[in-house]
Amino acid sequence: MECISCRHPFGDQKPAASISGSIMGDENTDCLYLCPVCATYTIVSWYDNFTGGDETMSVSGPKSKEEGDRLVALIKRCDNPWDKKCRCAAHVEYFRGQLD
Ligand SMILES: [Zn+2]
Numbered sequence: 001m002e003c004i005s006c007r008h009p010f011g012d013q014k015p016a017a018s019i020s021g022s023i024m025g026d027e028n029t030d031c032l033y034l035c036p037v038c039a040t041y042t043i044v045s046w047y048d049n050f051t052g053g054d055e056t057m058s059v060s061g062p063k064s065k066e067e068g069d070r071l072v073a074l075i076k077r078c079d080n081p082w083d084k085k086c087r088c089a090a091h092v093e094y095f096r097g098q099l100d
């Protein structure tokens with residue numbers, strides 16, 4: 001994994017926040033990494049496809065620190081962000097109503 005903006009490798013750096021949700025039966029996990037070099041966020045999304053059993057990954061960003069910080073704060077409002085079945089306000093807002 002590396003910064004989408006400056007290609008700084010994240011190595012074993014932990015994401016600033018991560019959140020899981022289930023969308024049309026597929027598990028979707030977003031990990032938000034804050035780059036220590038250029039201070040932007042790179043978002044790594046994992047999709048676990050229940051029918052095919054394939055896990056795919058996509059990388060998006062960069063997001064400005066302001067925008068990323070807002071998402072991290074949103075995710076931290078949930079006590080169980082890794083719980084894809086959670087339907088709290090933070091989960092619903094993060095996935096913008098796409099949850100099952
Ligand atoms: Zn960077």
Ligand SMILES: [Zn+2]
Nearest residue numbers: 078086088091
């Ligand atoms: Zn939640």
